[in-house]
Amino acid sequence: MMNEALAEPLSGYEVLVLFLTMAATTAGLVRAYVAHRTQLHQEREASTRAAARVTGLIRLAEANHDAVRIVERDLDGHREVELGGRRMQRCDVSREAA
Structure with a gap:
């Protein structure tokens, strides 16, 4: 026996609610992806700065000052x-x- 609510076509209001739910979910996933990529970029930049700092300090240590x-x-x-x-x-x- 099939549920009658599923057999009927969706009304305009139900389609709108379904569309808004899907749009909100997609926006949340995009926002999470952008936040994740931003965090990775910041960590990579900090790592690059640290490597440059150490390289500069090594050069200073090698020179006679x-x-x-x-x-x-x-x-x-x-x-x-x-x-x-x-x-x-x-x-x-x-x-x-x-």
């Missing part, structure tokens, strides 16, 4: 590293907008 001061500002905050001389000093300073 009396003293080297590195100042770095990024999303994590503000860092200053001073290499050379009699002592090696490292200062991590996070500045927050007041």
